[in-house]
Amino acid sequence: MVAKIISGKSLSGALNYNEKKVALGKADLIWQSGFHKDIHQLNFYDKLFRLKDLAIRNERTKTNTVHISLNFAVGEKLHAEKLNEIATTYMENIGFGNQPYLVYLHRDAGHPHVHIVSTNIMVSGERISLHNLGRTKSEVARKLVERQFELVRAEKKENQSQDVVCLAKVEYGKVDTKRAISNVVRIITNQYRFTSVAELNAVLRQFNIVADLGSKESRMFSKNGLIYWALDAKGNKVGVPIKASSIYGSPTLKNLELKFDVNYKKRMEHREQLKHSIDHVMKVRSSSIGFTQALKAKGIDVVLRTNQQGRLYGVTFIDHRAKAVFNGSDLGKAYSATALSTWFIKSQSAQKNTHSATKPLLKWENTGINNQGEISTGRSLLDELLNPDLQEGQMSLGMAQNKRKKKRKKIN
Numbered sequence: 001m002v003a004k005i006i007s008g009k010s011l012s013g014a015l016n017y018n019e020k021k022v023a024l025g026k027a028d029l030i031w032q033s034g035f036h037k038d039i040h041q042l043n044f045y046d047k048l049f050r051l052k053d054l055a056i057r058n059e060r061t062k063t064n065t066v067h068i069s070l071n072f073a074v075g076e077k078l079h080a081e082k083l084n085e086i087a088t089t090y091m092e093n094i095g096f097g098n099q100p101y102l103v104y105l106h107r108d109a110g111h112p113h114v115h116i117v118s119t120n121i122m123v124s125g126e127r128i129s130l131h132n133l134g135r136t137k138s139e140v141a142r143k144l145v146e147r148q149f150e151l152v153r154a155e156k157k158e159n160q161s162q163d164v165v166c167l168a169k170v171e172y173g174k175v176d177t178k179r180a181i182s183n184v185v186r187i188i189t190n191q192y193r194f195t196s197v198a199e200l201n202a203v204l205r206q207f208n209i210v211a212d213l214g215s216k217e218s219r220m221f222s223k224n225g226l227i228y229w230a231l232d233a234k235g236n237k238v239g240v241p242i243k244a245s246s247i248y249g250s251p252t253l254k255n256l257e258l259k260f261d262v263n264y265k266k267r268m269e270h271r272e273q274l275k276h277s278i279d280h281v282m283k284v285r286s287s288s289i290g291f292t293q294a295l296k297a298k299g300i301d302v303v304l305r306t307n308q309q310g311r312l313y314g315v316t317f318i319d320h321r322a323k324a325v326f327n328g329s330d331l332g333k334a335y336s337a338t339a340l341s342t343w344f345i346k347s348q349s350a351q352k353n354t355h356s357a358t359k360p361l362l363k364w365e366n367t368g369i370n371n372q373g374e375i376s377t378g379r380s381l382l383d384e385l386l387n388p389d390l391q392e393g394q395m396s397l398g399m400a401q402n403k404r405k406k407k408r409k410k411i412n
């Protein structure tokens with residue numbers, strides 16, 4: 001489990017965010033603590049006034065809003081009752097057990113998670129300090145909750161190079177697009193080693209996202225702007241793009257360019273490992289499809305770029321194990337688009353020759369035995385005797401002809 005605490009100055013803003021999710025059918029209010037009505041009887045103003053009633057008791061404190069998200073691993077089956085228990089245990093252990101709070105179950109991401117809205121102003125008017133709350137009490141509470149409810153530990157997920165947000169493909173129309181794009185872009189730009197926008201896009205496209213610099217004639221391009229689009233199943237841009245500056249961490253072109261040189265040096269540590277994995281796959285001749293599938297099984301995505309005539313002109317390798325991105329030519333001449341294209345052609349030719357050599361006999365009139373005891377197709381008699389396609393009680397064509405000759409000799 002991973003807990004994220006966001007402090008703010010707008011109780012109505014935090015409450016509105018969750019209530020809008022409920023109205024859209026993307027969330028449900030599943031628990032309340034410290035309110036004076038049953039959960040099903042609470043309206044928006046009941047919730048807001050209860051929180052504001054405490055906030056106004058300390059008007060000097062401007063940061064009076066606490067918005068927490070508890071995120072769980074993909075695949076964890078957590079029903080509402082268990083989530084309520086988890087939220088209650090967590091809030092008690094960070095010192096908010098006596099504060100009013102609301103728990104919302106969200107369904108707009110690939111992993112289960114809840115949002116909790118509360119205030120840090122107590123009945124007495126004193127404030128609960130939020131300084132380093134995430135690193136101190138929250139961290140202790142998180143580990144306690146993980147043990148008590150047998151949840152996937154955050155440390156384990158980090159060791160597996162996974163992220164709580166879940167790097168899932170953006171499905172336009174099925175999730176909160178802006179949030180989904182922001183989550184994926186933030187993780188990839190922070191964790192992956194790429195040295196150009198094109199290499200970044202090779203990764204982003206795996207998750208139905210693309211970074212767009214605009215056309216060379218556009219004002220955005222001249223101003224070094226950058227936006228992020230969602231893509232449909234065919235790779236077309238859909239919806240409304242998101243400005244890079246509006247995403248947490250600000251993955252703008254200027255900031256990305258600062259990463260390029262650093263990433264170039266860091267990814268070189270993983271270059272030989274990637275080449276070794278590719279060499280291992282290339283020991284066996286295969287088509288481009290077989291090649292990409294074999295590497296995908298090793299945690300490596302291969303992006304093959306072809307023109308309208310089907311000619312391969314570019315290749316990019318995305319090593320998800322090391323979070324490193326390489327163009328084929330950066331690995332060496334043997335891994336370039338030209339070299340791979342030649343290798344695929346030779347593989348296809350070798351497979352055709354093999355298929356032709358082992359093609360079964362279909363016509364009786366094309367068979368016979370020559371002076372060397374071979375069938376006219378080039379298959380030896382031994383091959384025919386060992387033919388696995390022969391069923392019990394059947395004879396090869398050569399055996400049948402020999403039997404007829406023996407019968408004629410006996411008659412004579």
